[in-house]
Amino acid sequence: MLASKQSSPSAYKRLHDYAPFHIMTSDSFHKVLHNRLVNTLCDIYVLPDDDEEDVRLRSETTVLDRVLGPVYQKVDQWLKKPDVSCLDLGSARGDWIDQMAARNPGAEFTGIDLVPSRRPPTALGPPTATFQIRDINAGLESFHGMYDVVHARNLTQGIQRWSSFIVDAADTLVSGGLALFIEWDYQIYNASKIPYKPTSPTYEPNQRAPTFQVPRSATPQVPALTHFLSSVIRASSNAGSHITAVHHLAAFVERSHQFKDIETRDIWIPVIPAPGADAQERKTATEFRTAFVGFLGSCTPLLLSHGNYTTTELSMLEDAARIEVMGGKVPIYVRFMAVTAVKK
Template identity: 30%
Template sequence: MSRRELNYPDVDSDSDMDSDSHSSMSGSIFDPPPSESSATSYDVSMRSESPTPSIYSMTSSMRAAAYKLEYGRGLNNYSEVYSLPADDEELDRLDAQHELFKQVMGRYPPPIRQVLAAAPGEIKSVLDLGCGSGSWIMDVARDFPDANCVAVDLVPMQSADMPPNCRSEVDDINLGLEHYYNDFDYVHARLISSGIKDYERVVDHAVNVLRPRGLLEFMEFDFHTYDGNFRRIELPTTVIDPPWWPRWLAFAEMSVHQRGGSADAATHLHRWVSEHPGLEDVVYQDFWVPTSPWTQQQPYRSWGNQMRDDILAFLLSGRPLMLGCGVPEPLVDELEENARTELMDCREIGYIRLQRVYARKRVDYVPPS
């Protein structure tokens, strides 16, 4: 069973922890478009599943092993595919982005309470693939203190506020997730496509990570912006002309593909999940976020302000990616500066499209041998 949703949060009420009620803005520019039907890991936290874990701190030698400095930014030292920064500046961007996403999408999909409701003596487990700053998994750990929460990324999660039921593991998702099979009740991944070689394989592995009736949630964007009629803006990298933010994204998409990432994963995400024989109760959602505060209508103006701040920081984060793929620095500078000016002027009506899919694992699913 699958249903496709094109939704906006209910702006007249506070979103509940598991709220998924939405309303569209009929008769306005905000009307949504028509609906179409590792082999090994290293636990850097040295934590057990005890409610009183040991304290972890990163030594200078461990930090040196985990990070490398390229084009003035700190990048992970373990993947040749993912080349966005992993430094404090990027983590601050991801923290702010997480707060925006909570406003736009709500905290969690509705099935979360049922999925993480544990029987006496039972421990539920949550896995966050590509956790970034860890904002999402730490929210889950605080909201569900009896759940065992595991954050996986290419660099260790650094937070003085990490809840005692949360631990960080360093791993490359591209190497496989066999060591997690049948261990988790909820698997979450958000905006990981730029570092994933074979995204459909990751979806398949995530299904096998789940226990029966476990919850799978993936969310991506497609490295494009959309115009006021919700049409995707397609621009070549052979022409250097406005609009500049969509043009910058065209170069970013090209660079992700060149590094081996799956920049087009969002386009196929619904199909991969819907067609997987191990999943049921599939829900697909589009969320349209203004790229700048070009409207006076709330909450979209507020979201536009926050998304613009995210994009302005992302312009800086994308420099190592583009420069590392051979885009000349003067051209990167030109694209970046013109995109920044365009976004600050708020004259271009544009949206970022966030595509989310969540589903439950079938009880009777047996993976092919």
């Protein structure tokens, strides 16, 4: 079913006019918050949208598109059908749409994000795509029953209520349409896939870095990093995000009573690979580590605004977490959860 496009003041074709921002300045889509550009449309989502974030997302996307390949093969099965349309929620720079459009040139795409797409068409040629600027927390009624596929990835920090969001996403699909939700749980794991536990930091004014109280019985720890991530969860919750719901993603999809054929897959990505890891895993870790370290800096506006940190305290914690990651003394893995489901 081909989506019938609705004219809207916020809808636009991808144009060369939307060039990257090269100066730190606010506009109708952005404001400056703690020296980073953030969106003006949704106060819940406090990660940046600037050149530095583009670099991080580019590194992250390279890895995610590869490790999630088996999941996206199922999406390709839907998109290769005639006259199909796909809605990408949280489309960011439009990379995922470009990738899928290159493999499925007959499909039509719509991207939704809080800010304009920030790069021109891919060298492969512009896909059949439109983009809209809106806060999906306000609902998706205007897209009711328009799409054969809906895709949502890494939205947790910007979702106010997951139960409502799942129902809204389902309502955009035709009967028999495919939904794909992909999120990570803001935890880190050891080589046995057991999560490292957060620890309590102790700040001393004259110390160059915070010290951490680590239980004697604990397995090898990355105390600054675990505390950093627990702070991100707390600050996101303070900002209004339903970030804690990510652990129950599949349950929210099932309890919506909108879907059938629900399948869940855990995707493990190395940040620091375990000893004896093969060459491919080491390569993935090297690539993903760049994006992961970049994420620490991306959280500055969030943690200073909603995490009860001073600039000095956050700088010390971030530096300690970065040293733990780049030092590579203990294995670190992150878990992405991918849930596919078919609309009833």
